Amino acid sequence: MADIYDLSVIIPTFNEEENIASIIGAVNEVFQHSGIRGEILVVDDSSKDRTIEIVKGIAGRSDNVRLIVRAEDHGLSQSVVEGFGAARSDVLQVIDADFSHPPELIPEFYEAIRGGADIVIGSRYMKGGDIEQWPFKRRIISLGATAFGRILFPEVTDPVSGFFAVRREVVAGAPLAPRGYKILMEVLGRGEWQLFVEIPFVFKDREEGESKLRLDTMTDYLRQCAGIARFAVARRAGPVWEEWMRIVRFGIVGLSGIFVNMGLLYLLTEFAGLYYLISAVIAIEVSIVNNFIWNDIWTFGAADNLRFDRKISRFLSFQAVSMGGLLVNMGVLYFLADIFGVYYLIANLVGILIAFIWNYAINRHYTWKKST
Incomplete structure (x- = not known):
C-alpha cells in the first residue's frame, strides 16, 4: 500500500477553516x-470550526x-506521526x-529525496531563507529554539523547521516520542538517516486564522530536547551522540591545556626566572598550540x-576564537563579581563555562566547519 503514490503531503490542522481549502487546492x-x-492527508486535531466539514x-x-x-x-507532532503511519x-x-x-517548493523537496537524501529540510536561516511579518518577540523565541536545537544538530541550520520531507524508512519503526510542535527534532534525533539536504525558503506568517504558538510550547520543546539527548546517550549512536562525544573530547583537550598552562607558568617563573606575566603570556600561547x-x-x-595551508588557516582562526573566549571569560567575571557581587571564584567558574560554550560553538561552526 505504501507505493500507491509518489508522495504523501501531510497537513496537520486545528481550526483552519480559512486556509484548508486553499492549501489543498494549491498542493493539488x-x-x-x-x-x-x-x-494529501489532512490530519485534524478535532477542530471546533468547519475544518473537518470542508475537508470531508x-x-x-x-x-x-x-x-x-x-x-x-492532541498535538501537532502527534498528528504528523499519525500521518506518517497512514500515508500511502x-x-x-x-x-x-x-x-x-x-507549496510550490514541494517538487524540489521530492527531487532531493529521489536524488538520495533521507531528509530534506526547508530552512529559514540558511542563505536565501528569511522570515516575513514576524513580531520581534516571536523572532527571538524562534532564534533561541533554533540555537538550542543546533547544539544537538550543529550541521542543520533550521532543526526546528516544520517544513520538511523524509523517506518512510527513516521514521518506520523509529521510537518517535512526539510532543509539542517540533516534530523534525524527533525525526532527526530518533530516525535512521545518513544524508540530509536543506532548501532555503521564505517563511510567511499565516495568511488567515490565529497562531497556535503559546508560552508552554517552549517547555515542551526543552523536554523534547532532553528526551532526544537521553535517547542518544542510551543508544550510544547517531548524530546527537557523536556531537556529545565531540564536546567531551573538546573538554578533555581543554583540561590538558590547563595543565600545560599551569605547568609551564610554574617552570618559567620558578626555574627560568622570568617575570610571571611574561611567563603567563608564553604559557597561554603554548597551551593554545597544544589545544x-x-x-x-x-x-x-x-x-x-596534512595540508599545511589549511592547518595554518585553522590555527589562526582557533587563536582568534581563543582570545575571544578569554575576553568572554573576563567579561563575565567582571560583570558578575563587580556589578552583581557574586563571589569571584564562582563568577570565574561561570565565566569559564560560558567561554567553553563560546569556544566550542565558534570553532565547531567556523574553524573546523569544512573539515568535519
Missing part, C-alpha cells in the same frame, strides 16, 4: 504541474485527499495549512590534516 495544483502522483467535502470529490480526525492525545507512499512531506510554507593540535587531530579529526 503543484501535483498537476509537476507530474507528481501525490496524495473535498475528499468526497477528490480521490487523492483523505481526512483523519484525532479524538485524543514512501516519501512523506510535512507542510502547514496556513501558507507559512510555500589546537589535539583538537585538529582528535576532536574534529580534520580530513585534510
